[in-house]
Amino acid sequence: MKFLVIAQDLRVSGTSAGIVMRSLLAKLCKAYPEAVIDVSYIIHRDTDDDLDILPVDNLTKHIVSRKRPFYVTFINWFYWRLFHVSLNERYIYKQYAKFIASIDYEIYDHILITSSGTEHETILATYNLPILKHATLIFHDPYPLAWYVGANKTPSNLDLFRLKRVMEVVEQSKLCATTAKYMSHDLQHLFASKKKFHTLPHQFDASVFDLSDTSQVRKKSSKISISYHGALMYGRNLENLLLAYESLINENSVYNEQTEFVIRAKGEGVDDLKERFKEVANIQILETLNFSNSSNEQIYESDIVVILENGPYYCNILVGKAAFLAANNKPVLCVSPEKSELRTIITDNKFIADMNDIADLKVKLQTLIDDRLISNAPVYPFGDYFSDNVFKKTLKNILS
Known part of the structure; x- marks a missing residue:
């Protein structure tokens, strides 16, 4: 069995998305120890992410420039006001799409495309690409941002056109999932999806982190x-x-x-x-x-x-x-x-x-x-919700 995971964030600090995405890869390797797991890591700036710790078979790193040509920015100033479509965004999506389109996706049994942050570039870049019909999209957060609970942002005309585009991407995809039950329910209806949105919760696995730096740890001063x-x-x-x-x-x-x-x-x-x-x-x-x-x-x-x-x-x-x-x-x-x-x-x-x-x-x-x-006895507030066995069972149900 061969897996392809397209990731947008594998950083080890400063981001919860990178932490849970690295852990997802670790849990995937544990759930399918005999499988080949390839990762395509697409980011917009080079960072030191301890990628050698990740227990995957092959990992390729692609750096996408978010710098837009002047003519795109200039035309966009008029274009989005007239048509409510951002040429700046579309230009960036095309840069991501170039890397994704070059992947020989037909050699894989399962393809997971994950998002990070609030722009969802890796997901939106797959619009009209052949790989999309074979891919499971995993939404890390709601999109567009106006539908992010607590964002305190009123939807704009531009948001409505963003919503239309992501609805088209969802329709073209094989499967969709999010990391929370409520979010799966909400996005399935928001995106008018005729397919079920599954739930694959966040994971954590210490094996994919170097936790040796304790230089700034504060010792507690109370019981x-x-x-x-x-x-x-x-x-x-x-x-x-x-x-x-x-x-x-x-x-x-x-x-x-x-x-x-x-x-x-x-x-x-x-x-x-x-x-x-x-x-x-x-x-x-x-x-x-x-x-x-x-x-x-x-x-x-x-x-x-x-x-x-x-x-x-x-x-x-x-x-x-x-x-x-x-x-x-x-x-x-x-x-x-x-x-x-x-x-x-x-x-x-x-x-x-x-x-x-x-x-x-x-x-x-x-x-x-x-x-x-x-008492200092261990407690288990979450039960077995984040256990390896539950993860494997959940993922197996999604993929089947």
């Missing part, structure tokens, strides 16, 4: 260390959780003396949080780390790890951090909207709190702290 590592975007709400924690340590000297909250975040509102909680000694808002240091800090120094889902009312994506934390068997607190992907996965309610309800956040956080003060 219980709560941490959040990640981005603040798309309606993710950390402030309410910090307010709940502040209330806990002000009311109970045990929590004040034996706990700390360490945040390594980037994105919207970080400076505001620093200003708001600068007088709270137990709350440390620090700089972000590379993946190796961040992983080691969460694995060895954190006792309770926080996940922020998109919000404020609905989250239809599966955050990549969930698969990573599932591998570490630690208690997590998912700060979630009323309807979210993680609420369909985590069965024990103590690991999920309403992002819009400070009282609920306080109760759930207190419960996890109390549990951790008396």
Whole structure:
């Protein structure tokens, strides 16, 4: 059996897409150890991605220039206003398409085309290419961006034409999948697809990462260390959780003396949080780390790890951090909207709190702290959802 995987992001730091995509390759190799697995890696700038660690048979790296000729940019200024089609985007898609069209796709039994980021170049570049009829498209995020829950963006005429193009690509494809159940449901209807959208959740596999760099790991200074590592975007709400924690340590000297909250975040509102909680000694808002240091800090120094889902009312994506934390068997607190992907996965309610309800956040956080003060036993908030066996069964069902 031969697999071809077209990937857009295999970076090891600064991106959740690269982390879960590398892990997908590792899980694919474990699920089909006798198969030949080739990877076509198409990116727009050269980066050092430790590609030699990946356990695949062949990997080719293609660098696509996103620099557009002046005449394209000039004509586009008028063209998209008249026809609501971006020549700038189409030009970039053609650069990706050149590499994809050169692949001898007929030698493969299965072709997986994965997206990354919000532009979905690798998927949209396959429009009208023969390979598309034999390919399974895996959407990492909703597209266009206006339909990304929490993006707070009003659809434009350009978005509507983008939507039309992706509908055509979906129609031409063999199969489609996303990484979350809610997203599969939403995109199947958004794209007016007559074929079922399957769900292949994010994965994490430590074997495809070099985690030897521990030079910036912060040693915890309290018995219980709560941490959040990640981005603040798309309606993710950390402030309410910090307010709940502040209330806990002000009311109970045990929590004040034996706990700390360490945040390594980037994105919207970080400076505001620093200003708001600068007088709270137990709350440390620090700089972000590379993946190796961040992983080691969460694995060895954190006792309770926080996940922020998109919000404020609905989250239809599966955050990549969930698969990573599932591998570490630690208690997590998912700060979630009323309807979210993680609420369909985590069965024990103590690991999920309403992002819009400070009282609920306080109760759930207190419960996890109390549990951790008396026991360091492994916990399994996600059950076997991210296990190798479930992955193989899910992928087999999709491919068959």
